[in-house]
Each structure stands twice: as structure tokens, then as C-alpha cells.
Amino acid sequence: MRIAKFIANAGICSRRAAERLIEDGEVSVDGEVIDSPALNISDENIIKVGGKLVGAIPKARLWVYYKPLGLITTNSDPQDRPTIFQALEGKLPRVISVGRLDINSEGLLLLTNNGDLSRYLESPSTNCERIYKVRTFGKGREVAIRNKKIVIDGVNYHPKLISLTKKTVSNSWYKVVLTEGKNREIRRLFEHFGFEVSRLIRTDFGKYSLGNMKPGDLLEVTIDQNYSWKT
Structure with a gap:
């Protein structure tokens, strides 16, 4: 197994982050600092990251x-804002997140101790649906989008569904379904249509749903056996 993959699968960080650690001289094998993420290792090797076994x-x-x-x-955050890992300290082994939710978004976030599983679930090629409830200011209008390519500032977005579900005088709710996780994708899409997002909740990711969970709740789940994530 390649060293970068081993570090990711050990739950230290993502494979890409492992490659950066290797470039920075933070990884050693049998006491020797290495500089290649492609180095193959075995169970007999002693691996250290940042001096820790x-x-x-x-x-x-x-x-x-x-x-x-x-x-x-x-x-960690350069602006010293609170992180999910600080909030979960002592409740989990070392884990990585499957994608991200920004500071102003809430809802379902998957966490795993396995880098390969994280990469599999994040990849658009797996077609894992992310479902969101989105609230906008003001009385909304019908937006019915299905599997449509939308280009904003040269970036291609492919929302699977955007549909109005409820509207009042003061705000409106939409259901959004994505199969990828580009940075601020939903907010950019709604800005493109002239809406201002006031609340964004991810309710589902692939086979998993929030159900009756409340903010801050944590639940270990069974890994779906239909996921072909092992490499």
C-alpha cells in the first residue's frame, strides 16, 4: 500500500493532506524522513507522522x-473560529469529514475514520445525492430545475433538482438535490436566480438522513454494503 493512502486510511487526514505532510517532511518510515507519497509500505514498517507513531x-x-x-x-482556523472537531473533542476517534458545510450552513455531515470511504462518498462519480432544505427571504417564485447545466462565472453547476416547496409572505422554502459538493454551490445558484438564502440545511447524504436529530447530535451508522469504496 502506498504511504499516502495508508495515512489517509488510518484516519489521520485526507490523502491529499497526507501528500502535503510528506512534502513538508512530516512523515518518516523506519526512522527515515520520506519525500514521496508513492512509496509502498508493508505491515512491518514503522510509520510516524509529526513524530507520532x-x-x-x-x-x-x-x-x-x-x-x-x-x-x-x-x-484548525486561522481566524480562530470554533470548529466541528473542537465541538466533538473526546467523543470520537480521529476522523475526517466527508466534504464540508460552511459556517452559515447546518445539517447532516458524515464523519469517518477511513480516507478511502471519504473519497468514495465525496466523488461525483458515485452519484450520492445530497438533499437540502433552503429558505430564502421574501415571497418566492416557482423554480423548477431538473438535471440542468448552469454556468456561473465560468463554473459549471449541475443541480439535479431545485423546486419550491412552501412560500409565505416573508420567506420561501425550496428542496435542492445535488450529486456534487462544489464550494458555496447552493448559495451561488440562488444568487444567480435573484434569491438571498437565509437558511440552509442538509437533510440527506446518500443512504443517510437526519431523521429526528437535533443540532449537535452524533450517531454512528452502518456503512452501506452496496458502497464499492474499497480499493
């Missing part, structure tokens, strides 16, 4: 977390 790859696990508003989906 990395143990055997644990069994893959998956959690559903109801991310509250006001938390950053990152390990």
Missing part, C-alpha cells in the same frame, strides 16, 4: 453529525 489501519466506521450553525468544518 501511526498504528494499524482500524476498521472503517461512519457517523452522522448534525452540524450546528457557527462551526467551521476544518481541523
Whole structure:
């Protein structure tokens, strides 16, 4: 197994982040600092990251977390804003998030201790649906979009569904279904149509749903056996 993949599967970080750690000289194999993420290793090698021993790859696990508003989906923040990992400290082994939700978004965030599983679930090629409830200011108008390509500032977006579900005098609710997770995709799409998003909640990701969970709730779930994520 390649060293970068081993580090990711051990739950240290993503494979890309592991490659950066190797480039920065933070990874050693049998006492020697390495500089190639393609180095193949075996169970007999001693791996250290940042001077700390990395143990055997644990069994893959998956959690559903109801991310509250006001938390950053990152390990550390230059602006010292609170992160999901600070909020979950002591409740989980070392995990990585499957994609992100921005500070002003809430709802379902998957967490796993396995880098391959995270990459599989994030990839648009797996066609995992992300379902959102989106509230906008003001009395909305009908927007019926299905599998349409939308280009905004040179970036291609492919929402599977945008549909008005409820409207009042003061605000409107929409259902949005995506199969990819581009940065601020929903907010950019709604700005494109002239709407201002006032609340954004992810309710589903693939086979998993918030159900009756409340902000801050954490639930370990079974990994769907139909997911072909092992490489």
C-alpha cells in the first residue's frame, strides 16, 4: 500500500493532506524522513507522522453529525473560529469529514475514520445525492430545475433538482438535490436566480438522513454494503 493512502486510511487526514505532510517532511518510515507519497509500505514498517507513531489501519466506521450553525468544518482556523472537531473533542476517534458545510450552513455531515470511504462518498462519480432544505427571504417564485447545466462565472453547476416547496409572505422554502459538493454551490445558484438564502440545511447524504436529530447530535451508522469504496 502506498504511504499516502495508508495515512489517509488510518484516519489521520485526507490523502491529499497526507501528500502535503510528506512534502513538508512530516512523515518518516523506519526512522527515515520520506519525500514521496508513492512509496509502498508493508505491515512491518514503522510509520510516524509529526513524530507520532501511526498504528494499524482500524476498521472503517461512519457517523452522522448534525452540524450546528457557527462551526467551521476544518481541523484548525486561522481566524480562530470554533470548529466541528473542537465541538466533538473526546467523543470520537480521529476522523475526517466527508466534504464540508460552511459556517452559515447546518445539517447532516458524515464523519469517518477511513480516507478511502471519504473519497468514495465525496466523488461525483458515485452519484450520492445530497438533499437540502433552503429558505430564502421574501415571497418566492416557482423554480423548477431538473438535471440542468448552469454556468456561473465560468463554473459549471449541475443541480439535479431545485423546486419550491412552501412560500409565505416573508420567506420561501425550496428542496435542492445535488450529486456534487462544489464550494458555496447552493448559495451561488440562488444568487444567480435573484434569491438571498437565509437558511440552509442538509437533510440527506446518500443512504443517510437526519431523521429526528437535533443540532449537535452524533450517531454512528452502518456503512452501506452496496458502497464499492474499497480499493
